[in-house]
Amino acid sequence: MKKILIIEDNIEIRENIAEILELASYSTLTAENGKEGMEMAIAQLPDLIICDIMMPVLDGYGVLHMLHKNKRLRNTPFIFLSAKSEKPEIRKGMEMGGDDYITKPFNTTELLKAVACRLKKAEQISKELPPTPKGLNTLIQTAANKDSQESIKEDSNVQKYKKKQEVYLEGHRPSSLYYIMKGKIRTYKRNDEGKELVIGLYNEGDFLGYTALLEQRVYNENAEVLEDAELVIITREDFESLLFNNLGILHKFIQLLSRNVTEKEEQLLGIAYNSLRKKVSTALLSLYKKYNSSENANYSIDMSRDSLAALTGVAKESLIRTLGDFRDEKLISIKEGLIFVLNRKKLELILN
């Protein structure tokens, strides 16, 4: 239930507002001057504040000013109350960052609408999300529903891709963001000699191809389907409007990118100094973690040896030999090309 703080010196008006809001099943807090109101705001962190301008001790402007200085209250919606005659005061209030205002006398509908409207807007902005990248999944859907402007879901189309199909190619101009509904994708780069290195693995619930869009330049890598996939195509325009109209999504993308950087740094260290054995084992483990997060006991890695080698950054033959060694050491088993991880612990403990 939403908590609303009412700061108003006139007891009648105050009680009246509180009553109306309570009837609309909000919980209310009341204060009879700015100072008291601030104290209460700090202690209770209300979801919205309704505040009179003309008050003894600390007036409405003062409250607004102090709110802005407080990190946790800065974004709380703030609705002014003022007498009809106080026009310049109202302007001043809006300039100082008030979100809306109501002029006295007001009627019930007006009050409730203003409150509902501001609460809704605030919610859209500060939407809390689960910390996993998967959270973006739910997010994009809720955003698509809530967005009154355009429903991303409707506009976007889902496309099916077969194994080995290329989703995009290095050097091409990005026209859309991809969201993986189903299937697995890898991204890779090729050096002058044609050797491939896999630089990213993507699974259901992941986004694909955002760096090129964010940097506003052509793709720097190729993307290929590892396992038959269904991708939601989100046009560049939709992506940008989603991104910049929704602080929550922006926040999440920043975290996503940030984690990306960190992962790549880990990978760098590994590729630079790890031994063949270590490289192969970390590659196997990263596949395992990425695609078998539910710890399915019978999970198998189904990937061509070329791809696997490109993921590890070693020659195909070296990879195969190492896999053979691991099989002999009973760390993995291989049946018809599929690799089963038998002893994850030991695989993790392999030294350089």
Add this chain to the structure above:
Amino acid sequence: MKKILIIEDNIEIRENIAEILELASYSTLTAENGKEGMEMAIAQLPDLIICDIMMPVLDGYGVLHMLHKNKRLRNTPFIFLSAKSEKPEIRKGMEMGGDDYITKPFNTTELLKAVACRLKKAEQISKELPPTPKGLNTLIQTAANKDSQESIKEDSNVQKYKKKQEVYLEGHRPSSLYYIMKGKIRTYKRNDEGKELVIGLYNEGDFLGYTALLEQRVYNENAEVLEDAELVIITREDFESLLFNNLGILHKFIQLLSRNVTEKEEQLLGIAYNSLRKKVSTALLSLYKKYNSSENANYSIDMSRDSLAALTGVAKESLIRTLGDFRDEKLISIKEGLIFVLNRKKLELILN
């Protein structure tokens, strides 16, 4: 000069507003009903729209609704005009996404204040910045000045660091963001065997240590001063408030991170498959580009062989031998340990 579109059916009011705004040196466009106004908005892309609610043909709500459907006009500030008596209409307008409203009759000050206030807010949001990372430099300063809440500049302090000093260490909790006023920094990781790999080079005008802050976890790398430095310490709180109160900064950080990812991917490909010679030459060139962007002819690389090896991802001895080869081939010269790039072109053309 800012362009303002006035949509109002009453010719007197319309001309009056236009006149006032012209006097305040805005340029104005006028339309006498919603339909005409929309056409003009699409054709002219004004910076702000003032619009009456009650109008023939297409009313104010209709205009607002259509604006929201148009990508280029969606974020244009929108101020309603309405008669004092039309309170429920005003609420409806605010609910639909109007930014502000003015009740008729209004006075000059009120109008001008509302216009100025909305224009200012819109500008803060969509601030355009130069594309270079250096842009952040100017940005943080302007942000510090404009930010009415807290001046980052005042709060933060500048600290001096000596060569070889550690700025932060892997595993430590980040408490602040660093902005490099002067000097050079490198970040590096160490593997289990103690071998170091440099994963980032930072120069004047760069930010340092943001990934840990953004991911909200401990540092994943060490940062060490390469050349005596002065760093602005920006507290975590300031950084976060800066980041989330200023869309422009957020935008820029997204681009920064994005480029970071791309760079690391390039580096990965290089470290994975390049030959020793190629690795050394790209390392030299990346140092050259990073720290001698002004193409100073007498620039020299002053770095310990250990550091250089860590940057390249090879053994120190291998690095030294390759440097020797390059010197014999007259690609570089070495005096007292300092490396001078003699033939950048040829260095770039070295094959695997």
Add this chain to the structure above:
DNA sequence: CGCTACATTGAAAAACTTCAACAGAGGTGG
């Protein structure tokens, strides 16, 4: 002067890659 830290060189060893050959699966067309 002796100590320490960094730079350089030589030679041997290790770690991978490359080349080459071959096997099996799977698809194709006569």
Add this chain to the structure above:
DNA sequence: CCACCTCTGTTGAAGTTTTTCAATGTAGCG
């Protein structure tokens, strides 16, 4: 339906590249 072709996976052996180990040189410094 089978011979044939191609593609992928595997193995052996030779070849390269890079690292490691060890010795030596050099500069700064209390």
